[in-house]
């Protein structure tokens with residue numbers, strides 16, 4: 560008797576849990592400028608991403624490993640980062656921390672919004688996932704009813720790409736022009752999502768481009784070294800017959 564109760568409970572649990580245990584929908588691959596050996600971060604796009612991050616995301620999220628000074632590694636001058644930091648009443652060595660305290664966050668969202676410094680590395684799908692997540696909200700009642708016949712869990716929002724589809728983060732990019740870009744790029748939702756994802760990717764691996772370029776130098780060095788080794792061999796063996 561006990562066993563059949565246990566079996567039934569397990570079965571019920573499996574039936575209920577299965578749809579939620581399913582991983583997020585497969586995310587589409589995007590083109591990113593930082594990929595490949597010759598990858599780079601476009602400074603304008605990085606600045607646009609920074610604009611979205613500091614104006615929108617930082618209301619709830621921190622990037623606790625990133626300071627304005629770090630942006631100098633991406634080609635910004637000290638004067639430029641000084642000016643950006645000043646706009647936020649920060650100095651250039653302070654990390655990008657949200658003003659929202661943990662208690663308010665827990666009361667509002669039921670959890671603390673995760674730090675975004677390393678987020679693009681932490682999730683399967685990396686930058687593609689972050690972009691998909693930011694553009695994956697839906698308020699389509701039919702779609703929501705289909706996934707959640709009893710309604711969305713309290714305080715949750717429907718997101719196509721979030722595992723389980725119920726995310727505590729309200730759609731942060733609700734419409735175009737939430738920010739004004741320095742280079743007059745129209746701030747569509749997709750553009751803002753793409754730019755802020757690029758910024759997060761850079762924040763997660765500020766050394767990525769240096770590493771990629773280093774790789775290029777290493778290859779070049781190996782080619783030249785091989786050539787020199789070959790020439791040396793020719794010189795050394797030139798008097799020996801048959802070589």
Ligand code: HEC
Pocket residue numbers: 611612615616617618619620668670671672673675678682689692693721725726727728729731732755
């Ligand atoms: C109003 C507060 C708020 C704002 C603004 C906000 N977020 Fe969030 N975010 C949250 C909360 C809360 C979570 C935790 C969601 C969960 O685990 O259900 C979250 C989670 C995330 C996650 C992790 C998702 C995962 O797979 O676990 C990412 C990525 C993210 N946010 C990116 C952003 C970006 C980028 C912006 C700016 C465009 C932003 N958020 C703006 C509250 C916010």
